[in-house]
């Protein structure tokens with residue numbers, strides 16, 4: 001059996017199914033470039049049939065990435081498969097991932113199809129996809145709650161029809177490790193042509209077992225794991241890429257395989273995804289949390305100073321933690337700026353875009369003398385945010401003193417027209433949000449407000465996430481600034497721009513496949 005464990009990253013597809021985590025085309029391309037640099041084997045770039053925007057994003061990722069396979073998701077329908085084929089066509093290596101549910105509850109209640117009809121449709125879908133590419137993956141959705149005999153029948157037929165990868169999803173995160181590992185072992189044993197396909201797993205984290213289930217499957221012979229950066233994904237998320245990769249790498253004594261991942265790219269990728277989606281990483285998150293390598297207790301600190309291995313099983317620098325490194329400052333020139341961004345995987349489409357980003361960099365360097373990689377990443381994200389949308393923050397002033405009610409004055413530009421409002425609030429941020437609402441009157445409900453410092457020190461930029469809900473639609477807004485009231489207003493405006501952006505997208509797992 002192969003000793004390579006393929007890493008299939010679905011941050012841009014299943015990760016994007018987290019409420020409020022939607023990403024635009026340029027943001028997806030930025031993330032894809034970092035994943036490619038990390039040597040992810042397969043990047044699932046999206047679900048092209050969901051909307052014209054999703055189609056374009058998959059196409060753009062396919063055109064930008066050369067070293068990783070670029071994959072598009074498709075239900076088992078003609079339109080979905082044809083759209084996925086067209087979207088991944090520019091890729092150096094493209095894959096179509098088609099799926100249909102096989103559990104009794106999904107077949108009966110959602111698809112309203114008999115098992116024989118599902119089997120026939122699965123084979124048809126794989127054949128149709130094979131008409132476009134040799135690289136076809138098939139998933140029996142909700143395999144974790146499917147009948148094992150039926151799964152064996154489906155897998156045998158889809159492998160015969162040309163599926164090169166068969167992916168076993170625990171769609172609702174219901175399985176436990178022993179059971180899931182045993183399922184993979186049984187399928188590999190009982191499906192007569194199992195040696196003709198790579199067995200993959202795709203685990204959701206509803207019981208907090210996504211990584212454990214994935215690793216149990218690897219021990220049972222799975223050779224592809226589907227995962228996301230920071231464990232982002234539908235509901236409680238998917239298996240976290242960084243945890244799967246580091247578990248296999250650190251415990252080589254337990255696994256007879258390893259990944260090709262360049263682990264030093266893990267922390268930068270985690271930051272970028274958090275930055276773009278507005279989903280903060282919890283401090284105690286394994287590998288990428290701010291405390292993952294911090295030793296608080298005196299006994300631990302003493303041990304680590306004497307011999308690091310007393311309390312550390314991995315080296316922080318191996319997963320990309322670098323002590324905050326000053327990379328640029330006030331006197332750095334345009335070339336140094338551009339070069340550092342290139343090293344971070346950030347490329348610009350035009351000289352105009354570089355000039356605009358460089359001028360923002362100079363403004364930031366005036367306020368903050370030491371500029372770190374994290375500042376540069378936030379600056380570029382800001383740049384993207386500032387370009388999109390029809391509402392722009394023009395000016396903000398707040399008055400906040402002890403014993404007085406805080407007040408804010410705001411000027412917004414909405415579709416080219418400048419408007420001003422004032423409001424009082426329980427604090428300067430509340431007053432600023434109220435002033436914005438005086439003008440926009442969105443009626444949205446503020447569901448989440450969070451502030452993180454991007455680097456350390458009181459001159460650090462504050463990074464703010466705002467989550468708004470209106471009529472069932474949830475969006476995350478993001479803003480960064482050395483002034484956290486301004487960062488907050490930027491985040492609120494960014495969320496409003498997303499809220500009014502056109503169109504709902506189809507969800508891959510809802511509705512009828514045919």
Ligand code: KIV
Nearest residue numbers: 099139141142169171
């Ligand atoms: O969770 C799931 O079953 C999926 C499939 C589309 C693979 O995301």
Ligand code: ZN
Nearest residue numbers: 014171202234
């Ligand atoms: Zn999923």
